[in-house]
Amino acid sequence: MKPTIALTKGRLEKQFLEFFKSIGYDIEPLVQKGRKLRVDTADCQFVFAKGVDVTTYVEHGIADLGIVGEDVLTEFQPDVYNLFPLPFGNCRMALAIEEGKQLPNRKRKIAxxxxxxxxxxxxxxxxxxxxxxxxxxVELAPILGLADGIVDIVETGTTLKENGLIVKEEIHQYSARCIANRSSLKIKRDTLHPIIQSLQKGAVIK
Ligand SMILES: Nc1ncnc2c1ncn2[C@@H]1O[C@H](COP(=O)(O)OP(=O)(O)OP(=O)(O)O)[C@@H](O)[C@H]1O
Ligand SMILES: O=P(O)(O)OC[C@H]1O[C@H](OP(=O)(O)OP(=O)(O)O)[C@H](O)[C@@H]1O
Known part of the structure; x- marks a missing residue:
């Protein structure tokens, strides 16, 4: 049986495909998938889902492995093995406020x-x-007066800048992570070992 990998759709999907190709895997079936949410390659079966759902599929053992942002793991604390970082999806979590303003001296509202x-x-x-x-x-909230500040992902800083916000404090740096179902890792050790090895080795080299 091939390993099943749950992949976060969108940004991480694109970056994962580049990475997967760079470490020698055939990504053609994934590039050609259209709107299909389950795709087989020669080596693995892939399912595509939103980040938090990736953790759910892995936690329930429907997927053996998952590719997900560390922000999602920190926020939702799923019961999975958090195996290793991947060399993409780099971003930071930050507290941001409107430029030229201060947080008020009362209980603050944060979006x-x-x-x-x-x-x-x-x-x-x-x-x-x-x-x-x-x-x-989320950047709309301080501009429209819904909140005094926001806690959100910052990558290039463009969204903050174009909306008149600045980083007040950085909270954490994140990257994509490879996660695994706890029992798959034991029961399907032989099936999972090669793919885990090459993802991990590729991540170290990058
Ligand atoms: N601007 C960004 N730059 C780099 N990585 C990001 C950025 N925004 C999010 N990420 C990372 O990529 C992951 C997926 O983000 P993405 O924006 O594709 O989905 P999302 O915003 O969480 O959900 P949605 O599918 O609703 O847009 C996040 O969990 C985070 O780890
Ligand atoms: O620093 P930057 O490179 O500008 O990226 C940061 C933006 O990207 C993410 O939003 P996303 O594009 O996922 O849209 P969303 O606000 O609808 O979640 C994040 O929530 C920021 O808004």
């Missing part, structure tokens, strides 16, 4: 797609905040 990371960050600082959960375009 984020990552309420658990936000809560933990302010808890470490000994501060209780009101968290407003958003699903995207």
């Amino acid at each position: 984020s797609k990552y309420p658990a990371i936000t809560k933990e960050y302010f808890k470490q600082k000994g501060e209780s905040v009101d968290i407003v959960k958003l699903e995207g375009s």
Whole structure:
């Protein structure tokens, strides 16, 4: 049986394919997949899902391995093996505010797609905040007066800059990670070993 790998759709998918090709795997069936969500290559079966769902498929053993952002692992704390970092998906989590403004001297309102990371960050600082959960375009929240600041992913900084925001504090650096189902790793050791080895070796070389 081929190993099943759950791959985060979108940004990480594109970067993973480049990486997978660079370490010698045939990605043609993946490039040609169209809207298919399950695709076989010579070596593996791939399923495509949103990041948090990747962790769910791996946690339940439907996928043996997963490729997911470390931000998702930190936010949702799935019960999986967090195996090793991959050389793509680099970004940072940061607290950002409007340029030229300060956080107010009252209980702060912070908007984020990552309420658990936000809560933990302010808890470490000994501060209780009101968290407003958003699903995207988080940079809008301070501009429109919904929040005093945001906790969000920053890569190039373009989205912050073009919306008049600046990083006030960096919280964490992240990359993509390879995760594994706990029992697959034991039961399917022989099937998984070669692919894990080459992903890990490729990640070190890059
Ligand atoms: N601007 C970015 N630059 C680099 N990596 C990013 C960036 N934004 C997100 N990421 C990383 O890529 C992963 C997938 O992000 P992506 O934007 O494709 O999906 P998402 O925003 O989490 O969900 P959605 O599918 O709703 O857009 C994130 O979990 C994070 O690790
Ligand atoms: O620093 P940058 O390179 O500009 O990237 C950062 C932006 O990318 C992500 O959003 P995404 O594009 O996933 O859209 P979303 O806001 O709808 O989640 C993230 O939430 C930031 O908004």
